[in-house]
Amino acid sequence: xxxxxxxxxxxxxxxxxxxxxxxxxxxxxxxxxxxxxxxxxxxxxxxxxxxxxxxxxxxxxxxxxxxxxxxxxxxxxxxxxxxxxxxxxxxxxxxxxxxxxxxxxxxxxxxxxxxxxxxxxxxxxxxxxxxxxxxxxxxxxxxxxxxxxxxxxxxxxxxxxxxxxxxxxxxxxxxxxxxx
Ligand SMILES: Cc1cc2nc3c(=O)[nH]c(=O)nc-3n(C[C@H](O)[C@H](O)[C@H](O)COP(=O)(O)O)c2cc1C
Numbered sequence: 001x002x003x004x005x006x007x008x009x010x011x012x013x014x015x016x017x018x019x020x021x022x023x024x025x026x027x028x029x030x031x032x033x034x035x036x037x038x039x040x041x042x043x044x045x046x047x048x049x050x051x052x053x054x055x056x057x058x059x060x061x062x063x064x065x066x067x068x069x070x071x072x073x074x075x076x077x078x079x080x081x082x083x084x085x086x087x088x089x090x091x092x093x094x095x096x097x098x099x100x101x102x103x104x105x106x107x108x109x110x111x112x113x114x115x116x117x118x119x120x121x122x123x124x125x126x127x128x129x130x131x132x133x134x135x136x137x138x139x140x141x142x143x144x145x146x147x148x149x150x151x152x153x154x155x156x157x158x159x160x161x162x163x164x165x166x167x168x169x170x171x172x173x174x175x176x177x178x179x180x
Pocket of ligand 1: 034048049050051052053065066067068070071072073074096097099100101102164
């Protein structure tokens, strides 16, 4: 018997998963905002670009992201006692690309940042930032789900989000009447 959404908890159903190529192509159609997750780990800043960021709960205030279990940045992030979410603005595509690149010092100039209230790096000129304490982490497939309790948040430039769609960065354009 097939599990329902309500009673399914974990596990896989061999032979029922969609082909990887079709999966990737379909997900590429889903436009998303872009964030950089940052933390201060043993005195060294660490961070990576993510589109898997999401709000989770209002009470308590929770957000989440997924990180690849093969990520070499995750061990640094996971050693920190808190992290920051930097929500990128439309003119920060280069910054997003930089925080996805291996073999570079992502925090060296031209990256501009400062330590946040608890120490995690806050990137300059972002749309907004959140500071989070670890709340829950779970292995889900080949990724880790990381849930954070938001302890601080600030909006700086609300109107110009950076978006990611079909492998490219872009901007949001509102419909003239705000609806369709
Ligand atoms: C637009 C974009 C979105 C990404 N989103 C995620 C994500 O949600 N989770 C993740 O683990 N990696 C994501 N990545 C990959 C990481 O930013 C980065 O490339 C990877 O962490 C680099 O490997 P490292 O962790 O070994 O340094 C994304 C990359 C790009 C360009």
